[in-house]
Amino acid sequence: MSAKNLDSKGRFRSRTIGFRVSPEEEKLINSAVALSGLTKQDYIVKRLLCRDVVVQGNPRVYKALKNQLAEVLSELQRIENSSVSDELLETIRLINTTLNGMKGES
Template sequence: MSAKNLDTHNRWRNKTVAFRVSPEEDEQIEAAVRLSGLTKQDYITRRLLCRDVVVQGNPKVYKALRDQLAAVLDELRRAEDGAGVDDELLDTIQMIAAIMGGMKED
């Protein structure tokens, strides 16, 4: 049995929720989690409960953005060679644009 955890409202998190996703959906979820800077549990919980996912800029998030932008660039170069741009790539680009647009200079 896993260790009991308290959430930010001092409630015990002792219930497990599990579901299956396709490899493509898992890749999209993992990218969103990396770009959010949150744990996967916190990201999924916020999304399922229709709460805002606020990205806090930190070195981990900037590295994820850099890596994700490099992957998008590779995909766009591949698309330039005659292959089409798929919906998952467009979703990733929109997510990166939203994050970048929401970042404020300190």
């Protein structure tokens, strides 16, 4: 058995589950995964099983935060006084939650 197919409790991961999402949903999922610092598989499994996603500060998370903030800034500059999309608001909420969690706030 390959180590990469074992979960944190040493169980062999031999089943595959797939599902379809819209491009907008994919972007939100990818943003959440990047901000979590987890692999996409680990993030989705934790979320589907209603487990908390604990973000550990590391260079990968900081880079994801920097990239997401740059995207948010460019989008806000583009729309100026127009309405803000739900996807952008969700990304801002995720960034805020991640930063507050890294500072130890709730």
